[in-house]
Structure formats: C-alpha cells, structure tokens
Amino acid sequence: MAGTLIFSENPALVLELATAALEMDSGPVYALVINNGPQAEKLSNHGLAVLSVDEPGMSSFDTAGCAQAVAQTAGQKDLSMVLLSSDRRGKELAGRVAEAMHAGCLTDVKGFSLEGGQLAFTRNSLGGATLATQAIKTPAQVVAVSPRAFAPIAPTATGSIEAVKINVPASAVKLVETRSKAGDTVDLQAAERLVVVGQGVEDQSDLALVEQVAQALKAEIGCSKPVATDKKWYPEERIIGLSGKICKPALALILGVSGQVQFTVGVREAQVIVSVNNDENAFMNKIADYVLVADLKEALPELVRQLG
Numbered sequence: 364m365a366g367t368l369i370f371s372e373n374p375a376l377v378l379e380l381a382t383a384a385l386e387m388d389s390g391p392v393y394a395l396v397i398n399n400g401p402q403a404e405k406l407s408n409h410g411l412a413v414l415s416v417d418e419p420g421m422s423s424f425d426t427a428g429c430a431q432a433v434a435q436t437a438g439q440k441d442l443s444m445v446l447l448s449s450d451r452r453g454k455e456l457a458g459r460v461a462e463a464m465h466a467g468c469l470t471d472v473k474g475f476s477l478e479g480g481q482l483a484f485t486r487n488s489l490g491g492a493t494l495a496t497q498a499i500k501t502p503a504q505v506v507a508v509s510p511r512a513f514a515p516i517a518p519t520a521t522g523s524i525e526a527v528k529i530n531v532p533a534s535a536v537k538l539v540e541t542r543s544k545a546g547d548t549v550d551l552q553a554a555e556r557l558v559v560v561g562q563g564v565e566d567q568s569d570l571a572l573v574e575q576v577a578q579a580l581k582a583e584i585g586c587s588k589p590v591a592t593d594k595k596w597y598p599e600e601r602i603i604g605l606s607g608k609i610c611k612p613a614l615a616l617i618l619g620v621s622g623q624v625q626f627t628v629g630v631r632e633a634q635v636i637v638s639v640n641n642d643e644n645a646f647m648n649k650i651a652d653y654v655l656v657a658d659l660k661e662a663l664p665e666l667v668r669q670l671g
C-alpha cells in the first residue's frame with residue numbers, strides 16, 4: 364500500500380498539495396475531484412492524474428459524504444496517504460476521513476522530513492509558540508497541509524482523468540440556496556503584501572490613512588483580533604493569527620501590534636516584516652526585519668506622504 368490521494372475543493376490548494384505529495388515521493392499521486400468536470404479538466408491539463416467522482420446525489424457541502432468519497436477512493440486505489448488542505452473545511456474533513464480509514468491524522472502541517480525512513484511532519488503547537496515534529500504510526504495517514512506551506516506545482520505534460528465509482532448514501536441534508544457572501548471577501552492568504560492594523564491605531568478615523576498606505580503599497584489590509592472582535596473596525600475575515608489567517612506575504616507592514624504569539628504565528632513567515640510601534644520593546648519588533656519606533660499619529664501621515 365503506497366501512493367497519495369490529494370483533495371481540496373480549491374484548485375489552487377490542490378496544486379500546492381501536489382507539490383507536497385511529489386516531494387514526499389511515496390508512490391503515485393492522484394488528485395480527487397468530486398462532481399466538478401471543469402476542475403477535473405483543469406487539473407488534468409496541469410499534468411495531474413485525476414480521479415473524478417460524478418455522484419449527482421452527493422452534495423459537496425456535505426463533509427460526511429465527501430469524507431466517504433475520499434476514503435473509498437483511497438481504498439479502491441490502495442493509497443495509504445491522503446493530503447487535504449488545512450483550511451476550515453479541510454480540517455473537518457481530515458478528522459472524518461481519518462476515522463473512515465482508521466488512520467492517524469495531523470492538521471496544520473507546514474513541512475515534513477524523513478526520520479529513520481519514516482515521514483515526520485512539522486506543525487504549530489502550543490498555540491503557535493512552538494513547532495512540533497510528529498509522525499503518524501498507523502499504516503494509513505491523513506495529513507492536512509497549511510495553505511501556502513508549499514509552492515504550487517508547475518504545469519507538466521497533460522495528465523489524465525479516470526472516472527471512479529463510489530457508494531455514498533444520499534446526503535441527509537438538503538442544500539436550499541447558495542448565496543455569495545455580501546461585502547468583504549478578501550483572500551489575505553493569497554496577498555503578496557499586507558498592511559496590518561493593531562490597537563496602536565488608536566482612532567477609527569486614522570483607517571483612511573491606513574487605506575492610503577495600503578493602496579500605495581498595493582497591499583491588502585489585515586488586522587489583529589481585538590481590532591475586529593472588540594472594535595469591530597474590520598470583519599473577522601481580516602484577522603491575522605491563530606484564530607484567523609496564517610499568511611506568508613512578501614511584505615507585512617505591521618502598525619501598532621504588540622506581537623503576542625497568537626498574532627505572530629500568522630505573519631512570522633512573511634519575507635519582510637516592518638513594525639511601527641511607539642514601544643521599542645514590543646514583542647513584534649523582535650521578529651521584525653525593520654522597526655520604526657514612532658507614534659502612529661505622526662508616522663501614518665508621514666508614510667502617506669513618503670509613499671504617495
């Protein structure tokens with residue numbers, strides 16, 4: 364039993380999972396696609412061997428059904444490793460797939476190494492304060508990989524599409540309506556540049572200046588948790604950190620964030636971190652590449668002037 368099955372509804376994340384699977388080098392790699400002909404086509408054109416399930420009775424929002432589909436497909440192809448994306452839905456799926464396959468399961472995985480011939484996975488632990496290295500002892504393994512932990516696979520020669528038959532009971536839940544989310548739909552994890560608002564931005568009226576800075580840098584705006592949950596200045600989709608998004612931008616400009624570990628876990632892998640804070644001893648400054656010790660009341664207008 365060897366080989367890897369990768370699955371995510373997000374095609375961009377499938378390409379990242381494919382890189383992880385190929386680097387693990389443990390047999391053939393298949394990408395599962397459920398009820399989505401165009402996605403199967405797209406992934407196969409990218410060079411992946413696609414296993415395509417077409418079960419009109421199955422709803423993609425029904426995680427229990429999806430888990431059965433993943434487990435059954437892995438079983439049919441005798442694949443011992445399942446890689447899923449460690450986003451909200453992928454984490455739920457991981458537990459259910461692991462249960463169906465009697466497999467050990469790890470989520471939030473950021474990398475792996477070979478330890479004595481066995482795969483060992485690195486993942487955040489203790490609220491992001493440490494990186495743990497853990498191995499799964501069961502023959503079947505389910506691993507949910509953090510978005511952006513691996514680069515997307517480059518396109519190769521045309522792959523293939525193979526139809527797979529599975530037997531999943533009709534969903535007990537009926538999809539009544541699908542509506543796109545009104546308002547804010549930013550994808551912070553895909554952003555190349557981030558400007559992050561912390562509680563050091565003291566007045567809501569200063570957000571106009573933050574937006575000008577973000578526009579000048581062509582950056583998306585994220586925030587620390589209290590800025591969204593207590594002040595309600597931004598929606599919770601924009602929280603960076605343990606309870607929000609783990610991001611890996613090229614540049615993170617951090618405005619008035621103290622740098623508690625629950626926050627820093629969300630930006631510490633940025634290529635360049637710039638911290639603006641009036642406290643030179645702020646934890647945030649310790650992981651920043653550049654520090655501006657300044658009051659944001661003065662620094663924000665100056666940043667707008669300099670970048671404008």
Ligand SMILES: Cc1cc2nc3c(=O)[nH]c(=O)nc-3n(C[C@H](O)[C@H](O)[C@H](O)COP(=O)(O)OP(=O)(O)OC[C@H]3O[C@@H](n4cnc5c(N)ncnc54)[C@H](O)[C@@H]3O)c2cc1C
Pocket residue numbers: 560561562563564565586587588589590602603604605606607608618619620621622623624625626639640641642645657658659660
């Ligand atoms: C289980 C759990 C999960 C959590 N998850 C998250 C998470 O995902 N994301 C998150 O952000 N937090 C999270 N938190 C909260 C986290 O611990 C911190 O409380 C939070 O990050 C603090 O936000 P902050 O840095 O914006 O505010 P503060 O800690 O209040 O820091 C404000 C900073 O601004 C500076 N400052 C103040 N005034 C000025 C000024 N005029 N000019 C310049 N600088 C100034 C201060 O020196 C200070 O460093 C979590 C907490 C728990 C317990």
